[in-house]
Amino acid sequence: MTLLAVEDLEAGYETGQVLFGVDLDVEAGELVSLLGRNGAGKTTTLRGIAGAAEPTILGGTIRFDGERLNGDPPYRIAQRGISFVPEDRRCFPRLSVVENIRLAINHAEGPKDLKTVLDFFPALAEMRDKHARNMSGGEQQMLAIARALAANPRLMLLDEPFEGLAPYIVRNIEDIIADINEEQGIAVLLVEQNVAAAMAVADRHYVLDEGRIAASVPTERLREDEELRQRYLGV
Ligand SMILES: Nc1ncnc2c1ncn2[C@@H]1O[C@H](COP(=O)(O)OP(=O)(O)OP(=O)(O)O)[C@@H](O)[C@H]1O
Ligand SMILES: [Mg+2]
Structure with missing residues (x-):
């Protein structure tokens, strides 16, 4: 069952549009990553889903469990079962x-x-x-x-949870995220720049590039496709 369905999302700030037709889905109980370079629009996507004051949603739909979310205030979205852990913790x-x-x-x-x-x-x-x-x-x-x-929650949104952490703590947090997903059955959308850590926990990955989804691949593909990683992720 599709829990989160983002369709043709367009969003931006006063300074200009940042997301151009982003499509992504998270199934119930799934752990999916959203990867991309600095400024690709990862945080903007998560904040858009979470109903933050910024960015402004310019078009498209965000559905959670079949119901339209966009336009709802953040506390309503949280009450419906989406927990957002922003970058600043x-x-x-x-x-x-x-x-x-x-x-x-x-x-x-x-x-x-x-x-x-x-x-x-x-x-x-x-x-x-x-x-x-x-x-x-x-x-x-x-x-x-x-x-x-x-x-x-039924869905957790995590914005770069591994950022600035020592490698052994990264592994510790990886385990926690995997347990939350597997033992608690909570779906996770994980935004990351740490591609290795994302591959360690997620089964499927979206690659965002300049506000557009450039690829949607399972972990195997991402591991093998060096050109894809080089081109969009620089690793
Ligand atoms: N509050 C804001 N006001 C104006 N522009 C913004 C704002 N937040 C982000 N942007 C711009 O939107 C674009 C996407 O930013 P975003 O923070 O979504 O990227 P990101 O993929 O999360 O990057 P990072 O990996 O550095 O966290 C960037 O060009 C950024 O400068
Ligand atoms: Mg960010």
Whole structure:
């Protein structure tokens, strides 16, 4: 079943149009990546789906579970079952791990309970009273994902969750994302520039180039097709 269907999405900012007819689908329970160079329009696509104030949607449709989403405010989209983890991670620096998760629970409709979330993140459970501002980048990323999980979504949108993290923490977060997908059955749309990490967790990849989908390939193809990687991803 198609959970998220983005069709012919056109979007942009005051300074100009950025997305030109983006088509992408995520099936229920699927883990898909959206790859592309700096400025390709990856964040714009995720923000468009999440209903952020910017970009402006100029055309096309975004459907979730068959219902049209575009035009809905972000809190409605979240209530329908889409959790967005933006690039800046957005944890509350002066609040503890538990307080951060509780806030996410309080703002959600039909959330998971605190124990379920902490059981899923033993490393966070061990630092439950630590303030987010005293946590490492990897720990904050984990907390941001825990907050998204607390909302009990059907689809998680992750914007470059591996950015700026040491390789062993990248593997740790890869495992968490894979578990969220496999054990919890949550579909994931993962935006990445780290092609190796995206190939490690996702089965299927969209390649965005200058606001257009340039390719849609399974992991095998992406691994073998060096020309495709060179041309659009520079790796
Ligand atoms: N708030 C904004 N106002 C105006 N232009 C913007 C804004 N945000 C992004 N853009 C422009 O839109 C284009 C796509 O940006 P976007 O952030 O979606 O790319 P990206 O693929 O996420 O890149 P990165 O890998 O660097 O995060 C870029 O040309 C960027 O300069
Ligand atoms: Mg981005």
